[in-house]
Each structure stands twice: as C-alpha cells, then as structure tokens.
Amino acid sequence: METNSRHETRNNILAAAKKVFIKKGHSGARMQEIADEAGINKALLHYYFSNKDTLFEYILFDSLKAILAQIQPVLDSDMDIYDMIRAFSSTYISFLQENSYIPGFILHEINQDPGKLVDFFSRAGIKPPVSMFRQFARAAGKSKAGPYDPYQLVLNILALCVFPFVARPVIQGIFQLDDKVFDDMIEERKHEVPEWIINSLKNG
Amino acid sequence: METNSRHETRNNILAAAKKVFIKKGHSGARMQEIADEAGINKALLHYYFSNKDTLFEYILFDSLKAILAQIQPVLDSDMDIYDMIRAFSSTYISFLQENSYIPGFILHEINQDPGKLVDFFSRAGIKPPVSMFRQFARAAGKSKAGPYDPYQLVLNILALCVFPFVARPVIQGIFQLDDKVFDDMIEERKHEVPEWIINSLKNG
C-alpha cells in the first residue's frame, strides 16, 4: 500500500513534469506548476526529486531515449535503402503525431546546453547511433541509385519528418492553415516523404 | 551630441538584447546580462525600455521581419518554379549562415505563445505572405511537372533549408560531426537542396 502509493505519486510527478517541461522548457517551467499538475504541493515534489535540475534531466533524458528508440528497430532490420526510408518515415511521423512537442523540446534544450547530450550518452548507457550512418551507407551501396552523401540523406529525412512538428504554429500562422488541414498534410507525409526522397535519389 | 549618444546607447541595447534573447529565449534571458552585454546597468536599460516584455517583443518582431524579408524578393520576381526554388534555397541558406540562431529562437517563442505571431502581423504592418503560395502555385502551373500540393512543396523547401540550423547541436552530437564537416554540408546544401527538390518533382 505504502510502496504502491509512493510509486503512484512518483509517476504522477513524472507525468506532470513531462507535460510542463516539454511545454515550457527548463527556464520557463515552474516547480509550482508541476506540483499543481501532479495534484500535490511543492514540498512533496522536493521530497521526491530534491531539485529542479534533477527532475528536468530525468525528463530530458527520457525524451531523448524515446526518440532514439524509434530509430533503432528500423536500423536493425536488413531492408534495402528504399524500404528502410519508407519504414523509417512512416513510423517516425506516427510517433511524432503522438508526441508532437518532444522534438521542439529536445532541440531547444540541447541548443541551450549541448553538454547535456554528451551526459546523456555517457550516463544513460546509450551509445550514439553512428551505426545509423553505416546502415544507411551499406543499404545505399546495395541500391542502383548513384552515389550520394549518406549524411545529407539522413539529414534530409529527419528534416522532412521532424520540421513540421517543430514549426507547426509558425507555419499555420504564416500560411493561415487550420488544424485539420495541417493534420491532414502530416498524415499524407507518412507516405509522401519517402516517395519524394526516393524520386530524388532515382534522378540524382 | 546628446541625441547621437542617446541613439548609440539605444542601438547598443538592441544589439545586446538581440544576442541574449536569441541565445537564451525570453524566460532564460536576464536583464542583467543584457545590461552587461550593452556595457550599461539595469537602471539605464529600464530607462530606454520600460520593461522586459517590451524589449523582448521588439527583438522578436525584428527577427520575424528579417526572416520574412528574405522571402519577399524571390516571390516578387516572375521566375519559373525551378528557378524560384533555386533562388530561394540559396539566398535563404546564405542568410541563415549569418543568422544561425534566429530560426530556433522564433520557432521556440512562437510555440510558447502563438498569439505573438498574430500581434506581429496586425501591429507590425506586415501581412502574412499568403501570396507565397499563390506565387508557387502559379509558377507550378507553368511547369511541365505533374500536379503536386504547393503547401507540401513550400513546407519541404523550408524544412530542408531551416532544419539543419535548428537541429545543429543535436545532429552534430548524435552523429559525431565536427564544425567544419557540418559547415561544409550546409554550404553544399545551397545548390543540393533545390536540385533534390527539382529531381523529386520531375519524377513525381
């Protein structure tokens, strides 16, 4: 009972912290708001997580882990380059549809302090997926397409998948698109993004 | 002399504020840091700009204006779609090379408060460039390429041009690329981005 309740409170805090930090960022978030969101008070919040930075780092690392976890399975398969691009785009965009604010959160915070990314890789027991490039390069080698830089290829795929989520309010605001239109566009991109890239490769 | 000095101090403040706000964001920036950067003290800072929000809004609007100003000239020309894409990509990326942190700044702040974009358009005397779509759509109509959604096209161009600047530290950190390699990649993109897009259109 005690342990269960303790566990539950901790989970409430983590869910609340995730919500607030991802929305407001480290410097914009308030411990009071996290406590409110979790249905507790600041003192209890500090009882579970002694300070703001500890809690923040937990959320940031958790978000990084979630994002990177989406990449790994695709890379571990031995598809050819085209199928790999198709599989990656569609699963990645689907994941982002359910976690729209994670990319902006990560990009902003790592921009504020790139060292946090180093900490993540060294302390969270996760290695940078340099293998991603090797995989892409290897798969690219097997294709009939001409030579191209796998670094640029990966950057392009990420850009086309992630950017709409990072830039959503700006794009909608500038071009006057309502939510439904934008959501539909993203849905289409699950199959359009890989086709655009593949078309581009075939003509390169 | 007085007026000149006043003007100069004001410019120092604006330059300092731009630097600090763009790097740290609204909630991360400190008036003290801006004062230090401008070589004055907090009191004088408040003498010129009565409060933080006023100063912030000035910088944000100024950044938005600078970004949008890059788009307009290309749209006002009557190039065909391919030349338009080439001209846009290369001038936009060149501008971003000199203003790397502006996109991340704008995206983050507008995400925090999309209303600021509305304020910008209504108060800064600038209209949303919906005409951009019309221009692209018109130019697209003249081309031999098959039908495609101009919204997606614009989103793709922006993604490929802007994303590397927003995601720079994350990309470099994850894929272990040093500054020179990354800078070279961006330089290449000035001509590669439009070619990829055009290749993709030709095959669509």
Place this chain on the structure above:
DNA sequence: GTCTATACCTCGATAGAC
C-alpha cells in the same frame, strides 16, 4: 542620461508538525 541603492516579488528549496 547615467549612476547607486533598494524596494518588491517570484521562485526554488527547507524546516518542522502531523
């Protein structure tokens, strides 16, 4: 216009009762 000094407040963190 520019400074020093300080008021006032928000926020992270702790003390201590239950």
Place this chain on the structure above:
DNA sequence: GTCTATCGAGGTATAGAC
C-alpha cells in the same frame, strides 16, 4: 509520506542623487 509556513537567492523594476 504529506502538509503549512517560511527562508533566502535572484530577478524585475523604481527612487533619487548627480
């Protein structure tokens, strides 16, 4: 484990002398 009350640092903004 959870609360109320409060401290102290650090932040924005102002008062007032020069």
